[in-house]
Amino acid sequence: MSVVVFVEVKNKVSKAAMEAVYYGSQLGSVTVVTYGDTSEEILKELGNYGAENILVCRSLNESNDQALTNLIGAAVEKTNAEFVVLAQDQTGKGVGPRISAKLNAGHISGAIDLPETSNGFVVKTNVYSGKAIAHVALHSAKKVISILPNSLAPQLNQKDANLEEFSPDLGTFGIKVKELKSQGDGVPLPEAELVVSAGRGLKGPENWGIVEDLADVLGATTACSRPVADIGWRPHHEHVGQTGVAIRPNLYIAAGISGAIQHLAGVNGSKVIVVINTDPEAPFFKAADYGIVGDAFEVLPRLTEAVKKFSASQN
Amino acid sequence: MKLLVCISKVPDTTSKINFVDNNTKFDENGVQYIVNPYDEWYALVRALELVEAQGGSVTTITVGTASDDPTIRKALAIGANDAVRIDADPSDPHFVAKQIAEYAKNENYDIILTGKETINYNGSQIGGMIAEMLNTPFVSLATKLDVTNNVATLERDVKGGVEVVEVITPFVLSAAKGMAEQRIPNMRGIMAARTKPLNVINPVEQEPLSSVVKFELPDAKSGCKYIEPENMDELVELLHNEAKVI
Numbered sequence: 001m002s003v004v005v006f007v008e009v010k011n012k013v014s015k016a017a018m019e020a021v022y023y024g025s026q027l028g029s030v031t032v033v034t035y036g037d038t039s040e041e042i043l044k045e046l047g048n049y050g051a052e053n054i055l056v057c058r059s060l061n062e063s064n065d066q067a068l069t070n071l072i073g074a075a076v077e078k079t080n081a082e083f084v085v086l087a088q089d090q091t092g093k094g095v096g097p098r099i100s101a102k103l104n105a106g107h108i109s110g111a112i113d114l115p116e117t118s119n120g121f122v123v124k125t126n127v128y129s130g131k132a133i134a135h136v137a138l139h140s141a142k143k144v145i146s147i148l149p150n151s152l153a154p155q156l157n158q159k160d161a162n163l164e165e166f167s168p169d170l171g172t173f174g175i176k177v178k179e180l181k182s183q184g185d186g187v188p189l190p191e192a193e194l195v196v197s198a199g200r201g202l203k204g205p206e207n208w209g210i211v212e213d214l215a216d217v218l219g220a221t222t223a224c225s226r227p228v229a230d231i232g233w234r235p236h237h238e239h240v241g242q243t244g245v246a247i248r249p250n251l252y253i254a255a256g257i258s259g260a261i262q263h264l265a266g267v268n269g270s271k272v273i274v275v276i277n278t279d280p281e282a283p284f285f286k287a288a289d290y291g292i293v294g295d296a297f298e299v300l301p302r303l304t305e306a307v308k309k310f311s312a313s314q315n
Numbered sequence: 316m317k318l319l320v321c322i323s324k325v326p327d328t329t330s331k332i333n334f335v336d337n338n339t340k341f342d343e344n345g346v347q348y349i350v351n352p353y354d355e356w357y358a359l360v361r362a363l364e365l366v367e368a369q370g371g372s373v374t375t376i377t378v379g380t381a382s383d384d385p386t387i388r389k390a391l392a393i394g395a396n397d398a399v400r401i402d403a404d405p406s407d408p409h410f411v412a413k414q415i416a417e418y419a420k421n422e423n424y425d426i427i428l429t430g431k432e433t434i435n436y437n438g439s440q441i442g443g444m445i446a447e448m449l450n451t452p453f454v455s456l457a458t459k460l461d462v463t464n465n466v467a468t469l470e471r472d473v474k475g476g477v478e479v480v481e482v483i484t485p486f487v488l489s490a491a492k493g494m495a496e497q498r499i500p501n502m503r504g505i506m507a508a509r510t511k512p513l514n515v516i517n518p519v520e521q522e523p524l525s526s527v528v529k530f531e532l533p534d535a536k537s538g539c540k541y542i543e544p545e546n547m548d549e550l551v552e553l554l555h556n557e558a559k560v561i
Contacts, residue, residue: 271558
């Protein structure tokens with residue numbers, strides 16, 4: 001069974017790319033399709049997760065949905081693939097539905113597990129903003145699967161990947177990128193395994209130092225609640241929740257966030273939730289694994305010190 | 316400017332999520348339906364603002380049954396000129412996208428707007444599928460939209476930042492937070508909505524490519540373990556040895 005896995009690789013292989021390649025290798029023989037000027041050495045690391053062939057389109061440099069759809073389509077045709085696998089990230093949300101329409105292939109949007117094939121082809125996906133899981137069956141010969149980041153642990157599956165330059169005709173399109181306003185090179189929130197988040201309880205943007213200190217010692221990414229982003233204390237891309245980014249890290253630490261249902265919708269996929277709040281009645285404690293009823297201004301620095309001590313003892 | 320906004324009905328954000336018939340159907344008991352917030356607050360309102368400033372019309376389109384009509388009337392009350400409902404159960408994303416693409420292909424819309432996802436299926440699929448079926452650009456996760464003649468300038472969320480793109484109409488977009496502010500319909504709008512055209516048309520043939528076999532609820536948290544605020548060493552120990560996340 002032939003599988004085309006689409007990944008974006010810049011300076012290093014992202015976790016989302018590892019997940020997609022590993023997922024694909026569990027379905028069949030993986031041909032990765034990608035684009036840009038990333039070095040051969042970095043691309044070949046995809047072999048560690050099960051890539052057997054890598055097709056790289058050097059002439060394409062930007063993430064244009066139509067061009068990428070045609071690129072993936074050409075790779076499917078070349079390999080006669082039955083499956084297309086990609087990450088359900090910002091690029092994937094543009095490209096996944098397009099390629100599925102192009103191939104007339106059923107589409108799983110946001111797979112959280114490998115398929116169950118004992119009776120048809122059924123994949124689990126989150127619905128109702130994480131409040132439920134749907135088992136979705138695909139009925140078409142070709143299938144497109146977009147994987148929700150952080151849904152499965154990619155495992156090593158050593159293959160000696162063969163790299164080939166690939167330049168099918170991608171066409172021309174009436175869309176051009178004028179500017180990219182970068183948010184820096186940190187781990188993007190949806191891929192972060194550890195997240196430290198804070199809300200209005202922090203009382204002002206000048207107090208975020210204690211949040212960043214804890215994130216630093218943990219190697220975590222910072223996030224915030226909606227009100228904090230709305231009043232401009234923190235940038236919008238840090239806002240997690242129903243209308244912001246939905247995340248599913250291994251550890252989510254929330255300080256000074258009450259836990260409104262809309263916030264929970266964005267974080268309830270987290271494996272472990274730690275809640276720090278002065279109000280013992282805060283609804284977030286019902287969704288928490290560990291709770292600390294206390295003042296974030298005292299608890300966060302204390303937790304930072306405890307993590308430092310722990311890290312030192314591990315070395 | 317001729318704009319088409321895709322509208323879907325969803326359970327209110329505070330609805331209790333349960334399933335019936337062996338977990339194959341959403342339990343509608345006591346559930347209030349609303350216009351999907353991304354469709355309403357961002358896509359529809361921005362479309363209305365553009366037409367109010369530059370002239371033109373806003374049509375809404377829905378794939379659904381008569382039970383969708385109250386939410387369609389709500390969109391008309393907010394200000395859409397007219398509505399189309401394709402009379403079918405919206406069970407599969409390809410089926411839904413195909414219906415909208417077939418309707419739109421001869422109507423010369425400048426922009427087709429969808430919300431970035433519905434809050435029940437969270438698929439983020441329909442806009443991209445329509446764009447591919449109509450062979451137009453698709454701007455996903457757009458947070459800002461301005462149009463001058465036939466050129467639109469948009470901001471969109473991309474990996475690691477915000478991208479500013481320029482697109483020539485026609486095209487499809489999915490709207491995310493930031494594009495507009497919610498509008499509350501006034502009494503005049505609500506009265507006017509009663510007599511605005513809501514055209515019901517028959518679906519075209521399209522084999523569903525997917526179906527939901529069943530639903531399940533995620534495992535409930537086993538309860539919160541409380542730790543004294545003085546005792547952060549204990550928390551670190553639990554996160555390492557019990558939860559195994561650090």
